[in-house]
Amino acid sequence: MADEKFDAIVVGGGIAGTVASYLLAKAGLEVMLVERGTFAGSKNVSGGRIYSHSLEKIFPDFGREAPVERKITREKISLMTEESSVTLDFYSGSLGKQGSDSYSVLRSVFDQWLAEQAEAAGVMIVSGIRVDDLIVREGKVCGVIAGEDEMEADVTILADGVNSLLAQKISLCRELLPSQVSVSAKEIIELPPEVINDRFHCQDNEGTAWLFAGFPSGGRTGGGFLYTNQSSLSLGIVCTLSDLVEGDKSLPQLLEDFKQHPAIEPLVKGGKLVEYSGHLVPEGGLAMVPKLVGNGVLVIGDAAGFCINVGYAVRGMDLAVTSAECAAQAVLAAKDKQDYSEVSLKEYETNLDKSYLMQDLKLYKNLPHFMESTPRIFDGYPRMAADMLTDLFVVNGQPAKPLLKNMFKHVRKIGIANIMRDGWKGVRSL
Numbered sequence: 001m002a003d004e005k006f007d008a009i010v011v012g013g014g015i016a017g018t019v020a021s022y023l024l025a026k027a028g029l030e031v032m033l034v035e036r037g038t039f040a041g042s043k044n045v046s047g048g049r050i051y052s053h054s055l056e057k058i059f060p061d062f063g064r065e066a067p068v069e070r071k072i073t074r075e076k077i078s079l080m081t082e083e084s085s086v087t088l089d090f091y092s093g094s095l096g097k098q099g100s101d102s103y104s105v106l107r108s109v110f111d112q113w114l115a116e117q118a119e120a121a122g123v124m125i126v127s128g129i130r131v132d133d134l135i136v137r138e139g140k141v142c143g144v145i146a147g148e149d150e151m152e153a154d155v156t157i158l159a160d161g162v163n164s165l166l167a168q169k170i171s172l173c174r175e176l177l178p179s180q181v182s183v184s185a186k187e188i189i190e191l192p193p194e195v196i197n198d199r200f201h202c203q204d205n206e207g208t209a210w211l212f213a214g215f216p217s218g219g220r221t222g223g224g225f226l227y228t229n230q231s232s233l234s235l236g237i238v239c240t241l242s243d244l245v246e247g248d249k250s251l252p253q254l255l256e257d258f259k260q261h262p263a264i265e266p267l268v269k270g271g272k273l274v275e276y277s278g279h280l281v282p283e284g285g286l287a288m289v290p291k292l293v294g295n296g297v298l299v300i301g302d303a304a305g306f307c308i309n310v311g312y313a314v315r316g317m318d319l320a321v322t323s324a325e326c327a328a329q330a331v332l333a334a335k336d337k338q339d340y341s342e343v344s345l346k347e348y349e350t351n352l353d354k355s356y357l358m359q360d361l362k363l364y365k366n367l368p369h370f371m372e373s374t375p376r377i378f379d380g381y382p383r384m385a386a387d388m389l390t391d392l393f394v395v396n397g398q399p400a401k402p403l404l405k406n407m408f409k410h411v412r413k414i415g416i417a418n419i420m421r422d423g424w425k426g427v428r429s430l
């Protein structure tokens, strides 16, 4: 027998779950949010930088009110080999303009702020409880089971993150494939704000988002990331699981080597390690999106595979917010009709289709396969760039060679046909 009945139960106190529960409670529904961590955000990991466009629709002033770290005004991308780093450095005030602004965040702090907004809107947050199963009667999800407790609701929203065991239990999705997820290891390294400003050429409250390809993931599918926070750096690596198991280095070792790289070591020098975390990242794109709706149930955020990694930017948090909003709108429409069937809740899919989220996932649908099938991106090209620039800049008393001949020597190692094919496939998948 159920102990209590709610209009909606949301499983997972990450960005998707807290936003969905906030919107439903704000509209007057009785909502319970169940989070297995001791508080919302305690188990959550991002690089991370949140693009504000979707959250600003819900909390217009969140850039000022929420505990964000720094507004990102500098983007960097580096191709790395063991001893070199070739970097594209883009600074622009337009990166910080309202609507296209983005902020580095620390999830344990940021998610708590979101949870506070949800609680203030009337959400009952239950932390430290893991949902073990769903109550299913006559093919309809009627609530959740946590230990000995059963809690019923008209609708249940699964926001339990990547590898949603609950969605798997009711056959909305299959077990994840190792090629569809990356594994990450991340450190938060404390440094004084003025040291960060000096090392990253930042103004107060402005920051850098920096992605790395090549050496950080050991030349395998994946990469490194570095985000400047107010008084810390978020430094980490991601590596596709299927690739990682074939490599000879463990993830912690890859991260350690990345930290020791001559281009990184001076940036983290003197810093104090204050947090170490590991997490999965859904990287299969559209192909890994599960069945999103069932009778009395919807799947949102990472649990729905909503994450896009285009190599120069990672986006999961803004998608989590949008999926939460689309789901909340569908639940409110279902409540009006008093119909929580799959057919009624399919409005969630319609809302998603109308949003940028599905359009972007469709646009980038071939990208995961391109990355997976083009290992040169993570090995050959970083090396080619480093070799070319070495030849360009090294002056050692030897007679100089014609520039074209010098460059062509390195191009030949990969092959012009391969470069053209990769370029064509890469551009088409973007």
Ligand SMILES: Cc1cc2nc3c(=O)[nH]c(=O)nc-3n(C[C@H](O)[C@H](O)[C@H](O)COP(=O)(O)OP(=O)(O)OC[C@H]3O[C@@H](n4cnc5c(N)ncnc54)[C@H](O)[C@@H]3O)c2cc1C
Pocket (backbone or CB within 6 Å): 011, 012, 013, 014, 015, 016, 017, 034, 035, 036, 037, 040, 041, 042, 043, 044, 045, 046, 047, 048, 049, 050, 051, 129, 130, 131, 132, 159, 160, 161, 162, 184, 185, 186, 236, 238, 279, 280, 281, 300, 301, 302, 303, 306, 307, 314, 315, 316, 317, 318, 320
């Ligand atoms: C290393 C890394 C870097 C990233 N960088 C970025 C970035 O820079 N920008 C960006 O936009 N995105 C980034 N992402 C992706 C982003 O973090 C996710 O897309 C986002 O966190 C998804 O939010 P969510 O609420 O769906 O899931 P989560 O944040 O994972 O939240 C799921 C919640 O559900 C809870 N939960 C799980 N199972 C249960 C259960 N059975 N019962 C109760 N609670 C449960 C978990 O404890 C957790 O709190 C990154 C991810 C990683 C791992």
